[in-house]
Amino acid sequence: MNTWGNVLKLSIFGESHGPAIGITIGGYPPGIVIDADFIASEMARRAPGQGSHITARKEADHVQILSGIKDNVSEGSPICGIITNTGQHSDDYKNIPFRPGHADETAFIKYKGFADMRGSGHFSGRITAPLVFAGALAKIALKKAFNTEINGKIVRIAGETDETKFMDSIDAAKKEGDSLGGIIEVAAVNVPGGLGEPFFTSAESHIAELLFSVPAVKGVEFGSGFNMAEMKGSEANRDNHNGGILGGITNGKPLIVRVCIKPTPSIAKDGVTGRHDPCIVPRALPVIEACAALALLDLSFEAQRYSPWIK
Amino acid sequence: MNTWGNVLKLSIFGESHGPAIGITIGGYPPGIVIDADFIASEMARRAPGQGSHITARKEADHVQILSGIKDNVSEGSPICGIITNTGQHSDDYKNIPFRPGHADETAFIKYKGFADMRGSGHFSGRITAPLVFAGALAKIALKKAFNTEINGKIVRIAGETDETKFMDSIDAAKKEGDSLGGIIEVAAVNVPGGLGEPFFTSAESHIAELLFSVPAVKGVEFGSGFNMAEMKGSEANRDNHNGGILGGITNGKPLIVRVCIKPTPSIAKDGVTGRHDPCIVPRALPVIEACAALALLDLSFEAQRYSPWIK
Amino acid sequence: MNTWGNVLKLSIFGESHGPAIGITIGGYPPGIVIDADFIASEMARRAPGQGSHITARKEADHVQILSGIKDNVSEGSPICGIITNTGQHSDDYKNIPFRPGHADETAFIKYKGFADMRGSGHFSGRITAPLVFAGALAKIALKKAFNTEINGKIVRIAGETDETKFMDSIDAAKKEGDSLGGIIEVAAVNVPGGLGEPFFTSAESHIAELLFSVPAVKGVEFGSGFNMAEMKGSEANRDNHNGGILGGITNGKPLIVRVCIKPTPSIAKDGVTGRHDPCIVPRALPVIEACAALALLDLSFEAQRYSPWIK
């Protein structure tokens, strides 16, 4: 259950304060040139320390590739990338009672107190770093084969939808010792038609399954999403309100997905000490893109199954 | 990909105008008394023909059990239930060009014209009938083991949130030859804590994966969902805004999930003939409940894996 | 667990004395002409009643197709085929204590007495009939895409390897109220190279997994199999001792697999009444071929995943 994918096979591991976190990606095609700078730039988008708004923690997030890539070219064998944990301040989290809005209690229910929950352990948002690495690989593969481009943007931070004011809102929350959530929209263009299945592995199902494993995601919608509930059929049938997916299968139009990110539960106001982002939405952006890329790549693998029979 | 579940194994089949539709449920526990009346009543909730607002089609939706249940008791072996298709008016759908908002085009892209798309074929909402059957079995098992209760309600039809006016809205849309969508909320109480995994098989992931295979679902949210994006952390941490799931794992509080159902794309206004519901939200209600029940049952199976080691 | 396959998805169901047995095949390509006569002839190879050596039971084994095939052409949607059970003599099996060599006891351990074990229930060799149906579909698809041919033969019945004497051996055992086992060899030619994975889904793993679900199979070997244990490397490296698979991946040479079939445990000598085959090896032949065909078809689907990247 720490694995995901039907043909592409992800396997994730690691705790925030353990020796390392990482991911293994099975099924990745051979012969793909892996641009190390692109990987690094994607990792940097998720890394902390990029501005005054962001946590002061220092996470290098350098991915060390243990297998599957040689001389910057994929081999076809499983790719394992790890990120060594360094400079974690474990004492920050000692003897903390169950924090509201966190996984502390559910981890205790499930693992009976054996989980190392320092820094939220395996539940930490830090575990999304390996996902961004895997997502970067997926973007490269999709770009090469189909010229697919996947780009996200923040469309809302709390009540604010004006992009230029997002940072001010975050600053204000920080001063209050509080935190903010928001909404991210990802659009994928040049998505091949025919990805997804009518049932159980609909394109929406597969993308949403992955997105909902990202901590803090509490909602996922496609196309006009919940707004479609308020449209009449005559309106909903027009344009790309379905977000590039009909009957569970992509139609080649831009694939649009939106997720809501809840406000960081760790807040000074609740007496939680330590260095925490007042708003993780900016850092979540590459994670959400990564999920979309990985789901589309897996679906594109499955969609090839008919190729010897149907041209 | 027409299969779903990690330990519980669903496999669905059938076309709207083929001989029969059905589902096989593997992994269901033995020794459970299956109340045939309850099954029938759940099927009736999804069946058409219940009022003036609803399609005039006559679908018996009687489930014939081919295996796995003997003398109303589950055997432990796979349960296959089928529903024979009768009285379909195939001519209604002859030579229809790709209808907007439908799977007609994506089915063509994927299956190159070989899919029998009469009545939307394997993409028909009718294929959710077997899901309701499976969901009824899941409700019975969850009730017996954990006293879990799963109940849904319509919280919005188009712009209307007043329950007493839903039917008027639907009537008005019907007269216009148009259709309406809405929002369904399902609450599950007495859900055991500890269901779900931190990553990839979070409770949200698993439930959403199944919900998004239901035709017409375009959004899924848990707890306060997209509204959490507008809360501050200090507010979001309180109450049950997380909808009974934290860190991907259930915490024993009521599990709350909401889905949006898009308006039926088949509308007279667009020149589509045939008998179509102006609003499928009421009939979708038991389908959404069924998905929640099936996902929780599967997660409850997985959660047992530790039982020989941890009491 | 009643499902099998990574991209091709099999789901099997049914008890020997229930209403029907059947299988659903997901992922089968659209547009393939299904020769109903070929299906019937494959089913006939497994059916009883073909000679004096064989059980006198009358099983029609006519497959009724519920979905996924229209006008003898596959649609791309899941194919469900069922076989109605008729004329079962349930009384033959009433109140039988656990029979040696049967699943009676293990079924009781697992299902606590709730399994309908008349005619061995879901454990019956009869459940392999749907596999033969699915295997026939797989043979058709493999033949069309790759010209693959899959043929089996009996290479041993008990101590006898002379084909012309097999029936005499069986007759002799029948007279003694005893039963015989044997060895079946299946060869597949024109198998595409590159099927299978280095680990966990090696071609051997995938084929063997399916073969070992056939009741009565107690051993599986590839190429020269157990005989390779006695060869020196200098000999083993020559010819096709590896049976067309190296490093878990097919090399295009004939794929050779052998299985041992244990003697039928139901014997008059042990006081078991009813009509039983003194030797099921002849009827198992098409079942073993079916497994090989299904495993190769699934592997061929997976092997297509690289096609957008590598020509």
Add this chain to the structure above:
Amino acid sequence: MNTWGNVLKLSIFGESHGPAIGITIGGYPPGIVIDADFIASEMARRAPGQGSHITARKEADHVQILSGIKDNVSEGSPICGIITNTGQHSDDYKNIPFRPGHADETAFIKYKGFADMRGSGHFSGRITAPLVFAGALAKIALKKAFNTEINGKIVRIAGETDETKFMDSIDAAKKEGDSLGGIIEVAAVNVPGGLGEPFFTSAESHIAELLFSVPAVKGVEFGSGFNMAEMKGSEANRDNHNGGILGGITNGKPLIVRVCIKPTPSIAKDGVTGRHDPCIVPRALPVIEACAALALLDLSFEAQRYSPWIK
């Protein structure tokens, strides 16, 4: 496909001459004390350099645990263990043409020359080292919950079945520049009854699937295996000829499985230079045990699914 398991989730990675090899084990129960000395002793059983008969290569095979275990106790989160590759002599394998009996050609067919095949790369027997690590964890868990013990022995080296003469046979083959295969038998006692499913995930299927992913395994048999083909039913029904599995489900008797290991294909006689074992059977012993342990642990997880319903 580099992943295995239904509830227990293995994911393997690494090339013989890459930075590291490793495995991630998901689903392992929390709270289990992991005896580091036992892990080391199991790794040592597979490591080379134990005698004159064995390869002179120096492989430390120290497992570095990156996650999931803290202070020698399992946490419940995925366990990743890696083994750093050091001191590989890459030049030994430069420009080698396809070697007979190796994966060289099939790797080329599948990965189009992009796989790093130095030391056989991801196809190397070295990749079984992480399996031994995972198997040691499985043995510990099975021992704790069920007191299960899993032990293997060599029953044949080439034509020799006298244990005291195995090393002489290997020495003789080494002098000839040739290699030998053999047969390993593993017995598991105190296996809980009720593990496995009637179809597709029979205990035999699940164990064999894993065993056949071990390079060099070309045959798998249970109980009396291929010898059962030569017995009459009256004999086969007695004793434990079925090797503790009936109808695909364990019956609590000792589970017996045998595998054949083909002779090492790398032989001086064929002009292959480098340091190669003349017989890998002794080192394969802990690998085969590991597979049995892992398959039984996964099956034991699945078997718990009924526990809330059936006591």
